[in-house]
Amino acid sequence: MHTNPTFITNWLFALALWVTSLAPTAIGAEAIPEANDFQALQQEMQRKGIPLLLAVRADYCGFCRQLETEHLEPMLRSGQYDARILIRRFDLGSEQTVVDFNGERIDADEFAARHQASLTPTLLFLDAEGKEVAERLLGYNSPDFYGAYLEDAITTAQRALN
Template sequence: MPSVLSLPNQSAWRRRDCLVMAGLALGFGPALAQRSAATLPAAQSLPDELARALQNKQALVVMVSLDGCVFCRQARHSHLSPMHKAGTVIVQVDMRSTQAVVDFGGKLVTHDQLARAWKVSIAPTLLFFGPQGKEVAERMEGGYLPDFYGPYLEDRMAQGRRALTSL
C-alpha cells in the first residue's frame, strides 16, 4: 500500500503540475486554489490608454502575460486587478497572441509583435509608460516572492509618478 506522502509516478507529471508544485513551494497556494482568475482588459489602443492614464497623472501600466502562467495569474489576482478596480489604468498584452492592438506609433500590430518589439521574454513583465510611450520606471520582470511583489510594484508606481512630475 503506497504511503500518503509518496509522489506519483514522475512520468505522469505534466509541466503544469510541476509549475503548480513550484508555486505552492513559493507560497502561491491561496492564489492557485482560487480558480476564478482575475482579469485585466486587453490592450487595444495604447495611445488612448496612455491618454487615460496621463489624465489621472499616472503612468500606463502594461502587464505582458503568457497564457497559463501561474505567476501572471498571481500578480493579476493579488495586485493588478484590485489596482485596476481602484482606478489605475492597467492593460494586458498577451505573448503569442494574434489579437490586434494599436501601438504607440499608431500602427496596428499583434500582442505578440508588441511583446517582441519591447524585447519581453519573461512573463509576467510589467512596463510603465509615460508621454510618447517612453518607459518611466524600471520594468518588473518575472515572479517575485509574494511578500515582496506589492512593495516592488509600489516602488515602480512611485518612480513613474516622479518621472511624470519632472516632465
C-alpha cells in the same frame, strides 16, 4: 425507481455552492482590462496625467495568474490606484493586431518585441509615448516583498511624469 427528496435537495445545494465558489474566479479573470489600442490608452493617460502599468502575461503562465490575483486585481478593485496609474494586461503570443502608441497597426508579437518583453510575467511602466519610466519588474516568486517593489515602481513612474 423512488427518488429521495432530501438527496436531491442536498445535491442541488452542493451544486449551488460549487457554482458560487467559481464566481470570484470568473469575475477576477476579466478584472484587468486587456490593452489592444495603445493610442486610446495614450489619450486617457494624458487626460489623467498618469502612467501605464502594462502586465505582459500568457495564458499558460501560472505565475502571471498568481501575480494578477494577489496584487493587480486587488489594486483595481480597491480604486486606490485609479488616480495614480492605469493598469492593463497584454497577452504575449496573442495573434491579434494592436494599435501602437503612434497609431500604427502591428501584430501583438511586434509590439512585445519593440518593448523587449519576451518573458512572463513582466510589468512595464510606460509614459504616454510608450517609453519606460520605471524599472520593469520581471517574474514573480513571492508575494512577501513584491508589493513593496511594485509600489516603488509606481511611485517612480509617477514622479517621472512630473
